[in-house]
Amino acid sequence: MFNFIGDFAIVLNYLLFITSFLSVFFYLKSISEAKFLSLARYGLYFTNSGIILISFILLLLIINHQYQYIYVFNNSSNDLPFGLLLSTFYAGQEGSFLFWLLCLVVIGIFLQNFTKKNGLESSVMSTFGIVVVFLLLLLINKSPFEKIWSLYPEAIRTGIPPVGANIINISSTQWVMIPPDGNGLNPLLQNFWMQIHPPVLFIGFALMTVPYAFAISSLIIGNYKNWIKYSLPWLSIASFFLGAGLVLGAFWAYETLGWGGYWGWDPVENSSLVPWIFSVALLHTAITQLKTGGLVKTNLFLTIITFSLVIYSTFLTRSGVLQDASVHSFTEPGSAVYLLLFIFLLSIFILGLGLLLYRIKAINSEKSEYNLISKEVMLSLGSIVLSLSALIILAGTSYPIFSKSAVDVSFYDKWNLPLAFLINIINGLSLVVGWGSDLPKIILKKIIISLLASTILTIISYFLGVIHFSMIILIWSSFFAIFINAEKLFRNIKLGIINLGGVFSHIGVALLLIGVIGSGKYSQTKHIELPLNEEKEVFGYKFKYIGEELFDSNKKSYFKVLVKNTNDETILKPIMFVNQMANGVMKIPDIKEMITKDIYFSPIGLKDFESNENVTNIQLKKDEPYQLDDMTLIFESYKIDMEKMMMGGEFSINASVKVLKNNSSEILNLSSTFDKNGPKYTPVKTSDGKYEFVLQRVLKDVVPLLNLGYVKLTDEITAKPKEILVADISIKPAINLFWLGNLLMLFGFILAYIRRKREVKNIRD
Amino acid sequence: MKTRYIIGGIIIVVFLLVAVFSLVNTDIEYSDFSKARELDGKKIQIKGQWVREKGSEYNSEKNEFIFYLKDENNEIAKVIFSGSKPNNFEIASHVVAIGKYKDGIFYSSEILTKCPSKYEGQKYTP
Numbered sequence: 001m002f003n004f005i006g007d008f009a010i011v012l013n014y015l016l017f018i019t020s021f022l023s024v025f026f027y028l029k030s031i032s033e034a035k036f037l038s039l040a041r042y043g044l045y046f047t048n049s050g051i052i053l054i055s056f057i058l059l060l061l062i063i064n065h066q067y068q069y070i071y072v073f074n075n076s077s078n079d080l081p082f083g084l085l086l087s088t089f090y091a092g093q094e095g096s097f098l099f100w101l102l103c104l105v106v107i108g109i110f111l112q113n114f115t116k117k118n119g120l121e122s123s124v125m126s127t128f129g130i131v132v133v134f135l136l137l138l139l140i141n142k143s144p145f146e147k148i149w150s151l152y153p154e155a156i157r158t159g160i161p162p163v164g165a166n167i168i169n170i171s172s173t174q175w176v177m178i179p180p181d182g183n184g185l186n187p188l189l190q191n192f193w194m195q196i197h198p199p200v201l202f203i204g205f206a207l208m209t210v211p212y213a214f215a216i217s218s219l220i221i222g223n224y225k226n227w228i229k230y231s232l233p234w235l236s237i238a239s240f241f242l243g244a245g246l247v248l249g250a251f252w253a254y255e256t257l258g259w260g261g262y263w264g265w266d267p268v269e270n271s272s273l274v275p276w277i278f279s280v281a282l283l284h285t286a287i288t289q290l291k292t293g294g295l296v297k298t299n300l301f302l303t304i305i306t307f308s309l310v311i312y313s314t315f316l317t318r319s320g321v322l323q324d325a326s327v328h329s330f331t332e333p334g335s336a337v338y339l340l341l342f343i344f345l346l347s348i349f350i351l352g353l354g355l356l357l358y359r360i361k362a363i364n365s366e367k368s369e370y371n372l373i374s375k376e377v378m379l380s381l382g383s384i385v386l387s388l389s390a391l392i393i394l395a396g397t398s399y400p401i402f403s404k405s406a407v408d409v410s411f412y413d414k415w416n417l418p419l420a421f422l423i424n425i426i427n428g429l430s431l432v433v434g435w436g437s438d439l440p441k442i443i444l445k446k447i448i449i450s451l452l453a454s455t456i457l458t459i460i461s462y463f464l465g466v467i468h469f470s471m472i473i474l475i476w477s478s479f480f481a482i483f484i485n486a487e488k489l490f491r492n493i494k495l496g497i498i499n500l501g502g503v504f505s506h507i508g509v510a511l512l513l514i515g516v517i518g519s520g521k522y523s524q525t526k527h528i529e530l531p532l533n534e535e536k537e538v539f540g541y542k543f544k545y546i547g548e549e550l551f552d553s554n555k556k557s558y559f560k561v562l563v564k565n566t567n568d569e570t571i572l573k574p575i576m577f578v579n580q581m582a583n584g585v586m587k588i589p590d591i592k593e594m595i596t597k598d599i600y601f602s603p604i605g606l607k608d609f610e611s612n613e614n615v616t617n618i619q620l621k622k623d624e625p626y627q628l629d630d631m632t633l634i635f636e637s638y639k640i641d642m643e644k645m646m647m648g649g650e651f652s653i654n655a656s657v658k659v660l661k662n663n664s665s666e667i668l669n670l671s672s673t674f675d676k677n678g679p680k681y682t683p684v685k686t687s688d689g690k691y692e693f694v695l696q697r698v699l700k701d702v703v704p705l706l707n708l709g710y711v712k713l714t715d716e717i718t719a720k721p722k723e724i725l726v727a728d729i730s731i732k733p734a735i736n737l738f739w740l741g742n743l744l745m746l747f748g749f750i751l752a753y754i755r756r757k758r759e760v761k762n763i764r765d
Numbered sequence: 766m767k768t769r770y771i772i773g774g775i776i777i778v779v780f781l782l783v784a785v786f787s788l789v790n791t792d793i794e795y796s797d798f799s800k801a802r803e804l805d806g807k808k809i810q811i812k813g814q815w816v817r818e819k820g821s822e823y824n825s826e827k828n829e830f831i832f833y834l835k836d837e838n839n840e841i842a843k844v845i846f847s848g849s850k851p852n853n854f855e856i857a858s859h860v861v862a863i864g865k866y867k868d869g870i871f872y873s874s875e876i877l878t879k880c881p882s883k884y885e886g887q888k889y890t891p
Contacts, residue, residue, distance in 0.1 A: 403792065
């Protein structure tokens with residue numbers, strides 16, 4: 001049954017591609033001839049149901065551990081708890097495309113309902129459908145329903161299968177063994193924040209389709225006035241989700257990755273930040289159109305750019321073009337996906353821009369007389385500065401595609417610093433100036449208190465350590481923005497909280513910038529070694545490593561570190577474990593959270609045999625003598641327990657090495673065992689007791705290679721040194737302002753969404 | 766109305782020109798050791814392979830990880846990385862070290878490790 005439904009899903013995928021295409025076609029026809037509308041709707045309903053069915057099938061395969069499917073095999077395993085098991089749905093490339101589609105379906109159901117009432121169904125749903133068509137095409141190419149033997153033909157075997165093995169017969173003589181367990185989810189993703197970060201981001205991506213569909217629809221039908229009203233609630237909620245996705249990603253990085261930061265200007269992060277900044281710029285110019293009827297072309301252009309950049313983001317991260325420029329492990333999906341994504345991107349961009357240029361003469365904005373100091377100008381300036389910031393990040397992120405270089409992260413900091421200052425100033429001023437015009441004298445009167453208060457706070461922060469000129473300017477402008485917004489908040493709270501979304505977001509942005517100053521510029525890190533039960537003082541806190549403790553049914557362990565200052569005592573539990581799937585040591589930090597700062601404890605290593613600095617690593621070629629001091633080593637033979645290795649259980653590797661010294665010779669029989677939690681080495685000493693060896697790994701090359709580690713045992717060095725925990729300890733001032741600022745900003749988006757949605761409803765009623 | 770667009774346009778063009786200029790200045794070129802010697806002290810990135818035979822060591826007091834890197838022209842140089850041994854170092858098919866070359870030693874501030882097989886579809890060994 002499970003073998004069959006995967007094949008069924010693949011066939012259905014092809015069929016849906018056709019029906020979605022037909023639905024778009026009939027929707028376009030129905031703009032002029034209403035009789036095609038019902039056909040278009042049938043196509044839409046069929047496609048929607050089909051995508052839901054396909055998603056359900058994948059979910060079924062995942063829940064039932066059907067490891068004959070590569071996707072299930074690669075992303076999940078038997079031991080995952082149910083919540084994490086569900087998250088494997090979108091953990092891989094193929095599944096995430098399907099998830100994106102599923103979000104589009106749900107949004108599409110609401111959107112169709114919404115546009116039906118406004119008489120825009122044909123033009124909006126046809127554009128929306130184009131995105132669905134492309135994603136279905138991508139899903140055909142990267143299907144989560146591929147079976148193991150389609151990628152690994154060597155898995156197909158003939159002969160008599162082993163007794164008790166779970167096999168699938170694929171012909172009368174050929175069979176494939178179903179792996180009893182999957183590879184499991186990347187341990188870094190096994191975290192609550194990582195479970196919700198990708199779906200939130202994908203919902204944001206999918207929602208961004210809606211403003212684009214409204215823009216294209218307005219260009220098709222030639223009505224450039226109303227679309228912005230309909231588009232605004234969708235744009236607000238899309239910006240909320242995209243922003244929330246970014247914040248969740250930042251929080252996850254801070255909590256689990258252990259490098260101490262939340263933002264690294266990595267291409268993957270940047271590529272979703274850029275469309276988000278554009279969407280925020282668009283939110284501001286859209287308000288101008290709503291109030292004055294101006295900036296129509298700007299809004300159409302920004303909408304097209306924003307959505308094109310969403311697709312560009314997918315292109316950058318999924319096509320493998322940035323292989324060398326990122327620490328994220330990109331997948332190499334093959335040239336077909338590269339090409340498809342590229343065509344997708346070009347189509348979206350050219351369709352939008354082409355239509356805009358075609359209609360440009362017909363679009364006329366309302367012209368209003370206004371002073372240079374007016375809300376219109378302030379909003380436009382704000383959008384320009386935001387767009388510049390996004391363009392800078394876009395340029396830096398795309399740079400490696402066009403040159404054989406990458407951009408230093410200092411590039412982003414250097415450019416965004418003055419822009420952040422401008423954003424703060426405009427953030428504040430835009431609230432005190434009115435629509436139309438305002439006199440400078442009146443403005444000054446309105447801001448004088450904020451100017452004074454922010455200057456006083458800046459002086460205080462100077463004495464708290466904000467001493468660099470650029471930081472003083474930035475923190476001053478942030479305080480300025482906060483005061484003006486806070487004043488507005490108190491004065492207007494009686495108007496109802498719903499109307500104050502902008503104020504909340506503005507305060508949030510200014511707060512988060514102060515958080516960045518503290519936790520970014522004024523973070524300090526110290527590298528320390530903590531020998532077992534010895535106390536050391538760092539940043540005024542006493543740290544003591546008091547041993548390891550097992551958890552997760554004895555599969556992992558954390559280090560217990562006692563942190564003390566005069567009046568309080570905490571135990572931090574940073575974690576380190578070897579993970580086979582990620583092929584390395586996972587290090588998870590622990591954080592002592594306080595109101596004004598965090599203490600960030602990032603483990604680096606425990607000095608034992610493997611990380612013992614006295615260990616030297618060497619590599620022997622099979623049958624080739626290797627000279628080590630006065631000994632000759634010859635790697636003679638090895639044995640890997642292949643059957644067990646394949647079954648995913650514990651397996652061992654044995655190797656024998658001949659040691660020739662003077663005229664004597666001896667054979668060292670080395671052995672190591674490997675399981676899910678990593679290797680267990682058994683050290684072997686030479687007969688004279690002077691050297692100790694461990695087998696690290698065997699590489700099955702044309703000439704097999706043996707990796708050995710050895711320690712010279714002299715009087716000072718014994719093979720077992722005292723346990724020392726090596727760690728980086730950082731102090732992160734004002735980090736909570738960063739998180740609080742983000743939350744306030746996101747809260748503002750929600751308020752904006754509710755408000756804009758009501759406005760649409762009011763117009764209709 | 767028109768002047769607004771012209772002023773806006775000029776601001777954007779000037780800004781982009783300056784941005785591109787600074788972009789070219791802050792870029793970190795993919796390079797090799799011989800080029801690194803020429804550039805003396807400029808931050809670059811070198812793609813290469815860890816020379817296994819020469820081993821590696823970690824000095825925990827200084828927090829330095831030391832190894833030898835062979836660049837794409839097969840030139841070998843000592844690399845001192847300020848940090849602990851990067852994740853996946855042993856199994857990496859190649860290593861990208863970002864840093865500066867000085868007096869025969871490459872001082873690296875950042876190391877990227879590239880795994881031989883990508884994350885997906887690597888584990889099934891029939």
